[in-house]
Amino acid sequence: MPDRAPQPVDRQLPTDEARDLISLVRDIAQREIAPKAAEEEDAGHFPRELFSLLSDSGLLGLPYDSEYGGGDQPYEVYLQVLEELSMARLTVGLGVSVHTLASYALAAYGTKEQRTEHLPAMLGGGLLGGYCLSEPASGSDAASLRTRAVRDGDDWVINGTKAWITHGGIADFYTVMARTGEEGPRGVTAFLVPGDAEGLSAAAPEKKMGMKGSPTAQIHLDGVRVPDDRRIGEEGQGFSIALSALDGGRLGIAACAIGLAQAALDEALRYAKERRQFGKPIADFQGLRFMLADMATQIEAGRALYLSAARLRDAGRPFSKQAAMAKLHCTDTAMRVTTDAVQILGGYGYTADFPVERFMREAKVLQIVEGTNQIQRMVIARHLAGPEAR
Structure with missing residues (x-):
């Protein structure tokens, strides 16, 4: 359908x-x-x-x-x-x-x-971008990335593999984080790499449970030569640039999650008004009415949370904690709401004849991308209680 x-x-x-x-x-x-x-x-x-x-x-x-x-x-x-x-x-x-x-x-x-x-x-200008931070062995622990850029005259030569890259293989440019110095976050630098750079290639797209129309692939950089005028920021500033970008990116994921949840609620509500059992629409049954009320409330709360964080950002105020909260709450909401939408449609919800099964599969990845929701909880806790004791 x-x-x-x-x-x-x-x-x-x-x-x-x-x-x-x-x-x-x-x-x-x-x-x-x-x-x-x-x-x-x-x-x-x-x-x-x-x-x-x-x-x-x-x-x-x-x-x-x-x-x-x-x-x-x-x-x-x-x-x-x-x-x-x-x-x-x-x-x-x-x-x-x-x-x-x-x-x-x-x-x-x-x-x-x-x-x-x-x-x-x-x-x-019609270009499409990709963001290259994660690697096969460094996802949540992004500061341990191994892709390396070595200075060669006025150029940098980049070698390594990036993983889980949205638009991997079709992007016109990539913002790539590569190690140029010491281990840890202080040795990372950002580069703007053309999508058609010599030595850059993409693996076959990942086979995913959802978001099948959005290609996700590893990006291989094999001796990719990038001039120094494509280095972004200072040497060693790349990790702080990456984290700053992710604050805004998490708000983007939060908004996407609420959009997906709203679509699921709309479909569930439409079905509940049309589907009749025991002589009346199933929307008249209190159990379903309460489910719909909870779904709508969670969506409104998520929308208010991401907009509140956005207004802090627009005002130039700190918003990292609120961005993590918005990403956490909104993506968890998307997972709950899409699951409930499948339940409301019953057997039909489990079929591809209705979109809610796709919504449910798509919602799951939002709890993972741009920092898993476990990482978001760590970020929030650090703002509340300070860094963990060592």
Whole structure:
């Protein structure tokens, strides 16, 4: 069964411009994204043409400076765009979030010359980015990464393997974290690597339980030569750049999770009103009504949490703790809500004739990407109680 158009969410947006932007995104979601979502996910098709449309519509650089091709939008608005896209298809919403994450290092830490040269194409020129931090042996312990960059005259030569890379093999550029010095976080440097660089290759995409339309693959760097003017920030600053990027990226994942949960609630509510048992709609039974009420409450709480963190970010205030809280709560909510949606649809919910089984499979990865939810709890606890005793 094709996915139905997302139901409009009543949003509190700060400006008329933001309201017009959300209307544009909803129109694209209803006309271009939702109708093909189920078919293309089942086929494992990545909708590159949709990302070209989003780029042409100015939606791939929303939180960045218009001087370099961005949209000058606050995170409060950008995240609600991600939620709208994810309601229609998670592959698209998460893809925009990852592209924004991949662009962050250059936008925040690049020189003016670097931003002028590269950002316009990255933000509005149809390019798509990937973010390379994790490795086969360093996921949660990202500071132990082994990919190494060695200085050779005016260039750096990079060797190593990155793992779990969204858009791996199809991205036009990668933000790559590589070791240039001592062991640990202080020896890592960030680089902007072209997707067609000589020596860069991608393994076969991972076979996943969900998000089949979004390619995830290892990236191999075999003697990839990158000029020093593609080094981002100072030598040894890469890990702090990576962590700063992940704070914003976690808010992106939180918004995507709420979009997915909202889509599941909409489908469950629609079904419960139409499905009749014992002579009346199943939505009239108190057990299901309470499930729907809990699902809606969890979604509203998650939306309020990610927007609160976004407003802190927009105000220039610390938001790392709140970003971790939002990522934790919203992705756990997505898992609970999609599971409950399958239960409400009963046997039909377990079939591919309805989208809730796909939503449930997709929700699981959101508890893992950009820091597992166990890592989020560690981050929150450190803010509350300080670093662990050694």
